[in-house]
Amino acid sequence: MTNAALTDAAPLSPPAHGIADWPFGPAVPGLARPASLPGGRPWPRIRIVTLISAEADVRETVASVLRQDYPALRHDLVPPGEARSLVARLRVDPGIDYLLWLNPGDLLAPGALIALALEAALTEAKAVAGLRVLFDTAVRGLDCPAFTEGSGGAVLWARGGLDAAALPDANGMFDAATAWSAIPEEARRFIGRPMLLHRLKAAPTEPDGLSIVSLTGTGTQGGAGVAQRRLAEALALAGHRLTSIALSDRPEAAEWTDTFPQAEAAIAAAGPDLVLAGNLHGATRSLDVIDRLRRRGPVALVLHDLFPLTGRCAHPRDCGRAAGGCDAACPGPDEYPQLAPRRIADMHARKRAALASPAGPWLLANSAWTLARTRELAPPGSVAEPIRLAFPTATFRPGDRAALRRRLGLPPEAVLILISAVIVDGPDKGFHDLRAALRAVARPGVGVVAIGRLDDPGRLGIANLFAPGLIADEETLAAWYGACDLHVTASRNETLGQTPIEAGLCGVPTLAYRTSGLTSAVIDGVSGRLVPVRPGALAEALAELVADPEARARLGACARIALESRYSPAAAALSLEVVFRRHGLRDASTRQSFGPAMLGHFPFASVRQPGATGTVEAPSSPLVRRLRRAKQMVLGRRMPLLVRRCLYLAGRLRRSLP
Known part of the structure; x- marks a missing residue:
């Protein structure tokens, strides 16, 4: 159990650690811990063990645990001689679900326990590893030590999955490598987000890349x-x-x-x-x-x-x-x-x-x-x-929804449904199903935001429509996502589906068909809902979610956590x-490491990496849009061979001219 005297002690100086908000910034607006796991299950019970000794200062370690805001947690500070017997008891204690060995001096990163516990619960993994932020007076890099030898403080261990051979020795040293290798590969998971900060005793080696x-x-x-x-x-x-x-x-x-x-x-x-x-x-x-x-x-x-x-x-x-x-x-x-x-x-x-x-x-x-x-x-x-x-997980992040709506000129109280694609009414995006579902919920107080190319907005038949068109700047695109309540797609042909992940990273759940790669992009019941491919299914589920703000909020909160862990750079x-x-x-023995800039790709970093620009072509002129609509009225979306040959010859002629 945490020692209160250590908790109340003054922080060390200089503040080269997470407790003084370095290298992390203030809390991310709109990112709240879900009250429970998806489906209403309670958060698993976690026991953290840290060694104490005359040489080890654990005040910062303890403070980082207290800042986790995790609802089912106990932190044990034990001398080296008692570590083996304590962990042996915890391995068979039905009162806990997971064990985390936190080395003295290491610090948990913001939200680490929630991210690890959610991934463990969703996958039923026996061990879940995260990234370490390596620092001394500055951030020197990140690594994933579990690739080679495991790391006691970078892995969440399921109580029943911890091998007895890996118990701490008489000096309290925990053999994480043995514990990690004893677990079958299919029962181990990595999450691509920082779990802890590790203070370096020597400069890290530079990555030997390809x-x-x-x-x-x-x-x-x-x-x-x-x-x-x-x-x-x-x-x-x-x-x-x-x-x-x-x-x-x-x-x-x-x-x-x-x-x-x-x-x-x-x-x-x-x-x-x-x-x-x-x-x-x-x-x-x-x-x-x-x-x-x-x-x-x-x-x-x-x-x-x-x-x-x-x-x-x-x-x-x-x-x-x-x-x-x-x-x-x-x-x-x-x-x-x-x-x-x-x-x-x-x-x-x-x-x-x-x-x-x-x-x-x-x-x-x-x-x-x-x-x-x-x-x-x-x-x-x-x-x-x-x-x-x-995905740029620092750019696509939750925000203050009310402030975003004021900035973008959107109605403050409406339920806003987002649809997004490079070509919104493209033939592979299920436009007819999408239009039917949106019309089924259209009424005062419900609006639609359509991001992407839509030459004829009137085809949607939605009165309360906001159509900013193609957005080439990721920061601006994320603001539009974050201003909405729900994302919906009617596509049936996606190898993955990027817009559901971008929306989920912004705390916005997605409604989609249970088909193709969307079954990976949308984690059903976690980051959104999947419905069968049948007439009316999308409209029925959309009506339910429009009427249930609590469900939307719960799905949005879980979406951000789960998708950040799985789709970060x-x-x-x-x-x-x-x-x-x-x-x-x-080489299999090489430890995977990252440059310091990787930390900036997470929204809790004090210095975030900026989003990209120029991601899509510039919007077409009104004349081009009219010509495109006229062509579609005559030829549909097909391009006959004769027309293609003419365009090819025109291109060759244009390039031959001085």
Whole structure:
């Protein structure tokens, strides 16, 4: 039990620790601890054990525990000689659920216990590890020591999962490495957020990173481009050396272009240890460039969509041709990414040959659904690996909702429903279902915020509509998210779904269909609700959530905690580190570490990293919007081959002019 005399002692000076709000800032507005676990279960009971001795000053350690605001906690301060017997008793004590060994001098980071306990409860893991912030007079970096030897103060241990062989020795030393390795890999979890601060006795070693080329088709704008950029940034924070290269700036030529001399020469000059490719179909309809690159060294292909696995499309939906062989009978050759029907069968065969070749690219799947679909569609022998995407968790954060609404000119008392996509009324976003659900709850006091391209807002048929259009600045986008009460999507074809995660990080729950990668992006009952894909299901659930502010608040609070742990830049880098080690790019004994800037990607840091700008194209002019609407009235959203050829020739002519 905590010693009150230690708690009341004056803090040490200088304040190079979390207790004096360094390196952390004030509490994040709008981020409250949920009263219970999802479903109403009480928070698990945690017992913390810290050694005391004449040499160890534990005042800051104790104060960091008291600042956790955790509802079911006891902190034991024990001399070294009593540690072994105490932990032995705690291992079999039914009055506790989890044990945390906190070394004297180490400090718990803000909200650490809530984050660890939530992940443990959701996954039933026997051990959950977090990151350490390494400091002396300044932050020197972050690491995840459990990758190699475990760390008593960086792991939450389930009472029944702690191995007896790892009990403290006669000197009170806890063998965390033995305890960690004794737990099956599937019963261990990492969360990508700081759990504690560890005071350094010597300068940390610099990360020995890889040289990595992040390769895209035409750049990093738009949903998949943004996801690729964020992955590259996460790897740079993990000490890797990143070079970003785009294949082309000629999207109109993608259907007829398979070679990229300048880009391929730049990659060869970089001599990377790995090419991390993604979202290539804006520049080419083939994987020929991937086949050439893999002959020089390892290539990983991030599946932001399923284009690499089909003859043409990004999402085969219910079409069965992708499994048996795409051909000229493709139902949508004029839909983006378009390809002339007579070329589809050959293109599919070429892609499969590239994927099945010796030392072929690793296929990186961003959700459980995408991993399963990849194993179904990829040729035998293809390597498929799960990874996490990275999100700017300091930029997308809860805020003061009332203040945000005043700033954005939104009604202060209305229930605001958010819909968000690069193209809101795009064919893959379930626009008709979405419109029906929104109309079903439309009434005074309920408004809709539509973020993204919506050429004809009148198509929604919503009176209380706020449509800021495309937002290219992440800080501004996060403000719009945070001003809303609920996010809803009717999409059925997502390899993951970035908008539900961005909304959840802002404390806004998501309502979505229980399908595709959305089953990973929305943790049902935790960060939102999933409903079956049937007529009326979305409207029914939306009406329930609009009428239940307590449910929205509970889901929003849990969403922020759970999604930060799983989709921070650190979580993404850790997931890729597993892949690198499995394929021999990194030594298994190397401790994963991050630069000091990684701390700034969490909202409780005193100095936060700024959000990105230029994430989407500039809004179209009124003339372009009118022309686009006219084209859709005549041709729909398809682009006939003749029109595509004309655009290609026009592009060549434009570039040939002085």
